[in-house]
Amino acid sequence: MSRHLLTIRDLTKEEILGLIERALEIKGLGGQTSSRLRGKTLGLVFDKPSTRTRVSFEVAMFRLGGNTLFLGKADTQMSRDEPIKDTSRVLSRYLDALAVRTFAQSTVEEMARWCSIPVINALTDQYHPCQVLSDLMTVVEKKKELNGLKIAWIGDGNNVARSWINAAGILGFRLVLACPPGYHPGTDMVEWAGESVQVVEDPREAARGAHVINTDVWASMGQEAEKDQRLKVFTPYQVDQALVDLADPDVIVMHCLPAHRGEEIAEDVLEGPNSVVFDQAENKMHLHQALLEFLVAGPGK
Ligand code: CP
Ligand code: NVA
Numbered sequence: 001m002s003r004h005l006l007t008i009r010d011l012t013k014e015e016i017l018g019l020i021e022r023a024l025e026i027k028g029l030g031g032q033t034s035s036r037l038r039g040k041t042l043g044l045v046f047d048k049p050s051t052r053t054r055v056s057f058e059v060a061m062f063r064l065g066g067n068t069l070f071l072g073k074a075d076t077q078m079s080r081d082e083p084i085k086d087t088s089r090v091l092s093r094y095l096d097a098l099a100v101r102t103f104a105q106s107t108v109e110e111m112a113r114w115c116s117i118p119v120i121n122a123l124t125d126q127y128h129p130c131q132v133l134s135d136l137m138t139v140v141e142k143k144k145e146l147n148g149l150k151i152a153w154i155g156d157g158n159n160v161a162r163s164w165i166n167a168a169g170i171l172g173f174r175l176v177l178a179c180p181p182g183y184h185p186g187t188d189m190v191e192w193a194g195e196s197v198q199v200v201e202d203p204r205e206a207a208r209g210a211h212v213i214n215t216d217v218w219a220s221m222g223q224e225a226e227k228d229q230r231l232k233v234f235t236p237y238q239v240d241q242a243l244v245d246l247a248d249p250d251v252i253v254m255h256c257l258p259a260h261r262g263e264e265i266a267e268d269v270l271e272g273p274n275s276v277v278f279d280q281a282e283n284k285m286h287l288h289q290a291l292l293e294f295l296v297a298g299p300g301k
Contacts, residue, residue, distance in 0.1 A: 003295055004112040004119045006105070008129045008166040015294070016171060020137045022290040023283065027141075031286065036297040037066035040096040045111075046122070047073045047102040048221045052257060053122050053130065056285035057099050063289055064297070069095070088114035097296045103222055118295040125159060125222060131256050132163035134287035136171075138280045139212055142252050146173040152210035152247070153177040154203045155237045155264050156230075157185030160216045160256055169193030178206035180233050203237050210247040213274075214254045215239045215264045231263065240266040244274055252276045 004010060011019070026032045042061045044054060058068045073079060078087050088111045091098060097118045100108050105126040112119040121129050136146065143149060151168070153161050157179040165185055168175035169192055177185065177199045184190075190197050200206055207213055218234040219227040244251060253265075253274045261267045269275060293301075 002116060002118045004115075005129055005291065005295065006108050006112055006119065006121045007127045008132060008163055008170065010129075011170070013170050016133065016136065016167070019133060019287065019290045019294060020140050022293065023134070023137045023287040024141060026289050027283070027286040031063060031289075033063045033065075034301075035065035036293060036300075037061065037064035037096070040064075040066040040296060041094070042066060042068045042292065042296075043091055043095040043098045044068060044070045044122070045076070045078075045091075045098060045100045045102070046070065048123065050101055050122070052281050052284050053099075053101065056281075057122065057288050057292075060285050060289035060292055064292055066096070066292075066296075084110045085114040087111075089116075092116040097292065120291070120295065123159060123221075125220070127163050127166070128159045128256070129163050129166070130284070130288065130291065131160055132167050133291065134284040135164075135214070135254060135256065135280060136167060137283045137287050138254065138276060139252070141279070141283070142276060143211060146171055149173055149211040150209055150248075151175050151212040151214065152206040153179075153214045154206055154239050154243070155179065155215045155234060156218055156220070157183050157199070158216060158220050160214075161185050162189060164214070165189050165193050165197050168196040172196050174198075176200060176206040176210070178203040178237065180237060183233065203239075203243060204246055207243045207246045210251055212252050212254060213239055213244065213247055216256055217258070217260055218264050234264065238262075238264060238266060239269055241269055241272070244269055244272075250274075254280055257281055 061068045092115045099120040099122040101122040105124045108121045175197045218230045
């Protein structure tokens with residue numbers, strides 16, 4: 001039976017650490033290429049735009065000797081209401097894995113139910129597991145280990161934040177999220193994660209002494225109509241130099257990108273010495289390569 005990656009909770013602690021280790025190894029070997037997925041095809045069903053996730057998955061697949069097929073929102077009969085269960089069974093006959101970027105988490109769950117090939121969540125409204133796997137890789141790359149770190153999330157309790165909560169619940173590192181009232185990530189998740197995860201409303205409380213500061217856009221894809229309202233609510237949550245000054249002197253500042261300078265992050269912080277955002281973006285490719293090996297190629301190197 002195929003393994004799917006719909007949330008980080010589909011992986012064990014050992015599997016997450018193994019993926020990080022392998023991705024760092026691939027990177028250390030200069031983006032190792034192989035023919036492990038020769039003759040295999042990764043389909044990318046994307047209902048939302050993407051630069052990093054799409055391109056990094058495609059290049060990762062090419063580096064493994066495989067091919068990709070990009071299917072945008074209007075390209076399949078799903079746009080004309082062909083049922084997910086039919087599309088999933090048909091695509092499983094042609095493809096070897098599917099990366100899906102869409103709105104509802106229930107869509108990737110339904111695809112996984114009917115696909116006989118691995119389904120990878122490449123972002124939904126609820127979760128962005130691949131992003132946080134590669135972000136964990138970046139933290140390990142820069143800080144050597146996760147234990148003993150204070151990781152701060154400043155801003156919206158969104159899909160990326162929820163995947164960070166899943167990771168903290170499984171791996172046990174300390175995650176402090178600062179989110180405005182009404183934009184918390186959801187108490188059930190926080191309760192599930194246990195004592196590793198704390199949600200506060202003061203961004204300074206989260207940033208104080210932090211070894212990692214993470215942020216993301218205030219209006220995610222699909223929330224465009226809420227943008228003006230969100231801009232007002234989130235203004236005190238900008239990651240600016242004053243906030244960074246409260247953190248550990250060697251803090252790394254992360255953003256999954258795309259960034260809105262002057263909104264969730266100040267230009268001088270994004271471009272400043274603590275920012276690791278472009279290494280973070282690169283690492284998506286290495287982590288996706290490790291993930292495709294794990295889900296599609298199986299054991300071995
Ligand atoms: N970080 C991320 O997922 O970027 P894209 O939307 O460009 O894929
Ligand atoms: N939270 C953002 C992440 C983009 C990569 C969104 O969903 O639009």
